[in-house]
Amino acid sequence: MTHRDLPELLSAEVAADPHAFYRRLRAEAPVVWDDSVQAYLVSRYEDVAHVYKNPVFSTKAYEWQLEPVHGKTILQMDGTEHARHRALVSPVFRGKSLERLHPMLLRNAAAVVDEVVLRTAEELAAPLAGRRRVDLVRDFANYFPVYVIADLLGFDKEDHPRFLRWYTAVIRVISNLGRDPEILAEAAQVRAEISEFVTPFIAERRANPGEDLLSVLATAEIDGEPLADDEIKAYVSLLLTAGAETTDKTFASLFRNLLAAPGQYERIRQDRSLVIRGIAETLRFSPPTQINTRETTEDVKLGDVLIPAGSTVLLLIGSANRDERRYADPDRFLLERDDLDAGKAFSGAADHLAFGSGRHFCLGAMLARAELEIGVNLFLDRFPQMRLADPDAATDVGVKMRGPQSVPVTL
Numbered sequence: 001m002t003h004r005d006l007p008e009l010l011s012a013e014v015a016a017d018p019h020a021f022y023r024r025l026r027a028e029a030p031v032v033w034d035d036s037v038q039a040y041l042v043s044r045y046e047d048v049a050h051v052y053k054n055p056v057f058s059t060k061a062y063e064w065q066l067e068p069v070h071g072k073t074i075l076q077m078d079g080t081e082h083a084r085h086r087a088l089v090s091p092v093f094r095g096k097s098l099e100r101l102h103p104m105l106l107r108n109a110a111a112v113v114d115e116v117v118l119r120t121a122e123e124l125a126a127p128l129a130g131r132r133r134v135d136l137v138r139d140f141a142n143y144f145p146v147y148v149i150a151d152l153l154g155f156d157k158e159d160h161p162r163f164l165r166w167y168t169a170v171i172r173v174i175s176n177l178g179r180d181p182e183i184l185a186e187a188a189q190v191r192a193e194i195s196e197f198v199t200p201f202i203a204e205r206r207a208n209p210g211e212d213l214l215s216v217l218a219t220a221e222i223d224g225e226p227l228a229d230d231e232i233k234a235y236v237s238l239l240l241t242a243g244a245e246t247t248d249k250t251f252a253s254l255f256r257n258l259l260a261a262p263g264q265y266e267r268i269r270q271d272r273s274l275v276i277r278g279i280a281e282t283l284r285f286s287p288p289t290q291i292n293t294r295e296t297t298e299d300v301k302l303g304d305v306l307i308p309a310g311s312t313v314l315l316l317i318g319s320a321n322r323d324e325r326r327y328a329d330p331d332r333f334l335l336e337r338d339d340l341d342a343g344k345a346f347s348g349a350a351d352h353l354a355f356g357s358g359r360h361f362c363l364g365a366m367l368a369r370a371e372l373e374i375g376v377n378l379f380l381d382r383f384p385q386m387r388l389a390d391p392d393a394a395t396d397v398g399v400k401m402r403g404p405q406s407v408p409v410t411l
């Protein structure tokens with residue numbers, strides 16, 4: 001039974017203002033069962049950070065949540081299997097040299113990534129310049145990270161819109177906390193479409209590897225064995241979606257947060273050392289992924305609550321990042337905070353929880369940093385007069401993933 005007097009997570013009341021609900025949870029019921037999602041909710045910073053690091057809280061729940069759409073991915077693996085599969089592409093995302101991965105790829109990954117990110121941002125921003133009013137979400141942020149990842153994977157520009165369509169379908173599945181069977185059926189269809197499209201490219205890259213991420217996966221080996229086509233397709237599908245909606249929403253939230261507070265946009269434009277601080281504070285204040293899922297492998301006590309083995313546990317990142325026990329004045333967006341280290345915000349040592357924590361800490365955090373930093377600086381340079389056109393339209397929506405669906409601005 002859901003805790004007395006508290007609304008349920010999947011109620012209209014929580015969707016309208018999750019932070020009021022989170023505040024009550026942290027104060028009254030920091031670990032609590034919720035009927036609407038058939039799961040325990042964990043809301044305090046310290047508890048969420050602990051759960052990420054405790055292997056009793058496994059990522060097995062992703063088997064039903066994500067496997068229907070992607071196939072088996074690193075998110076649901078643990079132990080050595082997880083470490084080996086993650087290590088295949090992590091040097092690319094950490095900006096290391098690709099030489100170790102493939103003898104033909106001699107360039108530094110950071111340079112390749114920065115080139116792709118800048119080119120994509122410039123191409124998408126160029127048509128905005130002639131317009132007075134644009135929507136930062138629908139005219140830019142929706143496309144930007146999908147096109148970057150499709151480009152890094154080595155797919156042609158003409159095929160990028162097809163990735164955008166798949167990604168839009170996949171996020172409906174991922175947000176399916178209520179386990180709606182119709183949405184699960186849609187997952188199978190998208191998975192088949194991605195598979196049909198990607199399979200011929202895998203064979204082609206095995207024969208002729210190039211300087212792209214698909215070539216890295218197609219030529220990777222674990223214990224002398226190449227990855228199976230299904231494993232590569234699952235990775236492609238995961239990268240496409242894990243990296244897109246998150247970065248898309250962070251970009252939109254960042255501009256909304258900056259433009260909503262008088263003088264902040266101009267301040268950050270004049271002092272670019274604040275860009276990284278603004279991104280880090282946006283990740284704390286408006287994390288795009290508000291909830292991660294875990295499943296207990298044995299009975300375990302968290303706070304005063306005994307959670308039985310096999311339970312689903314939801315980590316409320318949006319709540320933990322605004323825990324008054326951890327951050328001063330947590331409901332204010334502040335460019336300068338002495339309780340948030342912007343320098344560490346994109347590494348495993350990050351002190352906000354927007355990228356998760358522990359062994360599944362976001363693999364793409366450095367790519368997200370490159371996209372956000374390059375994208376934000378480009379907009380600050382090109383559109384010095386930017387203003388919110390309709391502040392009411394830029395409000396956050398969503399419970400599992402949350403951010404503004406629209407940020408209309410004048411340029």
Ligand code: HEM
Nearest residue numbers: 074075242243246247250292354355356360362363364368
């Ligand atoms: C601001 C942008 C981003 C945010 C807020 C974000 C958030 C997260 C979070 C919270 C997790 C942990 C999931 C869990 O423990 O259950 C995660 C994992 C992951 N992210 Fe990100 N992400 C972002 C960008 C990206 C990008 C750009 C990519 C790559 C293209 C990416 C790829 C991944 C992958 C592959 C994992 C799984 C890692 C593992 O299981 O070891 N993410 N991300």
